[in-house]
Amino acid sequence: MTESTPRMIAFAVNPTQEAFRGPGREGGAGSAGIRRRRRGSVLPGFGTSAAITSMVVLALIVFPLAVLVLRAASLGPGGFLAAAWTPRARAAYGVSLGASLIAAMVSSLLGLIVAWVLARVEFPGRRILDALVDVPLALPTAVAGLVYSALYVPKGWLGQVLVPLGIKGAYSFLGIVLVLVFVSLPFAIRVVQPVIESLDRDTEEAARILGASRLQTFLRVVLPGILPAVVTGFALSLARALGEYGSVVFISGNMPFKTEIAPVLIVARLEEFAYAEATTVAVMLLAMSLALLVVVNALQQRLAHNAQ
Amino acid sequence: MPTSRTATIDPSKAVSALLVAAAVAIVGLLIVVPLMSVFYEAFSGGVAGWWRAVAHDPDTRHAIWLSLTVAPVAVAINTVFGVAAAWLVARFRFPGRSLLISFFDVPFAVSPVVAGLALVLIFGRQGLLGPTLAWLHWKVIFAWPGLVLATTFVTLPLVVRELIPVMESIGPDEEMAAVSLGASGWQVFWQITLPNIRWALLHGIVLANARAMGEFGAVYVVSGHIAGATDTMPLRVEKLFQEYRQPASMAVASVLAGLALVTLVVKFVIEHRLEAEARELELARSTDGTTHDATLEAAGP
Incomplete structure (x- = not known):
């Protein structure tokens, strides 16, 4: 309710202006303003949009x-534990968490460098680099997995160099x-870039002077200013990495x-x-x-708060 | 821009150059090299070989056809949902609104495989609705409806997430004015809201389409992975890879990569329009303020 008040105030001011321009300008402005204020606070379509939204959210997200x-x-607590805590499942959680944490850290670090360069340095090709950052969002993950495995196998472009060095990427x-x-990577970059x-810059200049x-x-x-964004980017990267399937299935060997x-x-198992x-x-x-989602939401609210 | 740069302290040119080199190396090695190698490998047998792999394999042809029929339906559902949900959340305040907004993000957080499994548990033969569906002779899992449901789930946040901030920043003034002048709900939507949000909507649709075409995990689980029947393009890529038909796999992958590049170009153009429109909005707001003052002054005496 509190959020809608400023808009209502803005609206209450606006109609007089509209009416002033309109044909019935003498005397009509005041009463029209009152009538609009009463009706205007309720736009149409609440029922329809609420019905569509709640139906989709309930049927597609909540119900499944x-x-x-x-x-x-x-299964009951015992049955649940027996199925969820097998040695193979424990190993899988370990691999998932370990790889995701490392990947999110690497993404955050590399993403910070790329975001900094995109936000602060003017150089030829900056716009192209900026556009290329979005490639992983648009490229199907299966394609990414296929190509990465082809690149890092012993005969691949990068594998030829790396495998003799003992670095096995596939x-x-x-x-x-x-x-x-x-x-x-795009998540880590796109959250930090606008914050940088x-x-x-005056504060930085003052510090230098x-x-x-x-x-x-x-x-x-600089770091205290961008740290909340970096942490948010890290959490988003971690969430994305934890759920990823399409690309990993090609390259991991799934042992x-x-x-x-x-x-x-x-x-x-399925x-x-x-x-x-x-x-x-x-x-x-x-x-x-879901725990990560809650953390990300809290972080983003803090980020928005800091921005204000 | 140049004036502000000289006024502030950038890292010296050497550090800047080093950072640019690092950024180019990161993006180059992680993104550009893989992208180039898709096309290189796909066309290693020449254009004729690529064409044979894409167009002459009936299972691949079916996969392309399936992707082209699943994605638009999922995107259409997303568009209707996105517009309705954004209208609801950006124009009304009601209890549970914040909770609803966080539900929109759930498909981003949940692993597509988990989503697919949940659908199997509902619609599969052993699932909650399995007996009912069998009685009706409806197939959802291992069939087209399941693919659409899974794809819709993973793309669900994309349109609504684009629209909410744009609708919030435009504000309800124009719509309220239209309503007060007697416009019906649909008139307000088609003549005021839709023109205002059209670029953001298109942006969301383009992103949702790219994700829908490329979805793998959720679709993998519900499709049963049947060649020539329920294999979409990304699933076909995997099937060919498993069959050690790398060149054919790369050829199909190159079609998807090409689609991704087209998506990015379209997205780039739309983002320019969006930025231009945001600037216009700012401009209109500032001039609006001045004319308003002017009218008050004019009305004063």
Whole structure:
């Protein structure tokens, strides 16, 4: 309610102006204004839009996820644990969490460099670089996985160089991290970039004039300003990486206990018709994702608050 | 721009150059090299080989056809939902509004595989509605409706997330004025709201379409992965890869990569329009203020 008041005030002012321009300008303005204020606070379409929205949200989001959770809950605590906490499932959580955390950290660091350059440095080709950052958002993840595995196999463009050095990018844990960095990089960049653009450069200048070194200025003045955005980017990257399936399935080799991530385990169990284990692992993954979503929402609200 | 740069302290030119080199290396190695190698590998057998792989394999042809029929339906559902949800959230205040907005983000957070599994648990043979659907002879899982449902789920936030900020920043003034002048709800929508949000809507549709065409995880789970029946383009890429038919797999992948590049170009153009429109809005607001003052002054005496 509080949010709508300024708009109502704005509206209450506006009609007089409209009426002034309109044909019935003498005397009509006041009464028209009152009539509009009363009716204007309620726009049409609340019922229709609420019906469509709640139907889609309930049918496509709430109902399926509720069924999933209830199905897992119907196993009882003991049954749930037996299915969700098998050695193979534990290993899959470990691989998923480990690879996602590393990928999110790498993305945040690399993303910070790219975001900084895009926001602060003028150079030929900057717009092209800026456009290329969105490629992972548009490129199907299956294509990314296919290409990455082709690049890092021993005969691939990069594998030729890296495999003799002992760096195996395909069918390995490193491969999982590589594709997860690819899919999460845009999130890490796009959250931080506008915040760097909006930084007040006068403070940096003041710090420099007062004798701070470039590094000190960055650590003491710039970093505190962009840290909330970097953390948000990290959380978003982590969320994206945790759920990723399409690209990983091509490059990881999917070896149980070694390079099998939780989503791959879910699919494997489903294909064996082991519904109980597929469902419980899915619920574990869902819980992690939703917890992250809550964290991301809180962070973004703080970010918006800081921006104001 | 140049004046503000000279006035502030940038890292010295050497540090700047180093950072630019690092950024170019990061984007180059992680994004450009893989993208180029798709096309290189896809056309390694020449254009004729590429064409044979894409157009002469009946299963691949079916996969392309399937993707072209699933994605538009999912995008259409998304468009209707996105507009309705954005209208609801940006124009009304009601209890549970914040909760509803966070529900819009759920498909972004949930793994597509988990979403697919949830659909299987409802519509699959062993699922909640399985017996009913079997009685009706309706197939959802391992069939076209399941693909549409899964694709719609993963793309659900894309349109509504584009529209909410734009509708909030435009504000309800014009719509309220139209209503007060006697316009019906649909008139307000078609003549005021839709023209105002058209570029943002198009942006959301383009993004949703790209995601719909490329979705893998959710679709993989509900499709059953049947060649020539329920394989979409990304699933076909995987099937060919599993069959050790790398060149054919790359050829199909190159079609998807080409689509992604077209998407990015369209997105780039739309974003320019959006920025121009945001500037116009700012301008209109500032001039609006002055004319308003002027009218008050004019009305004063």
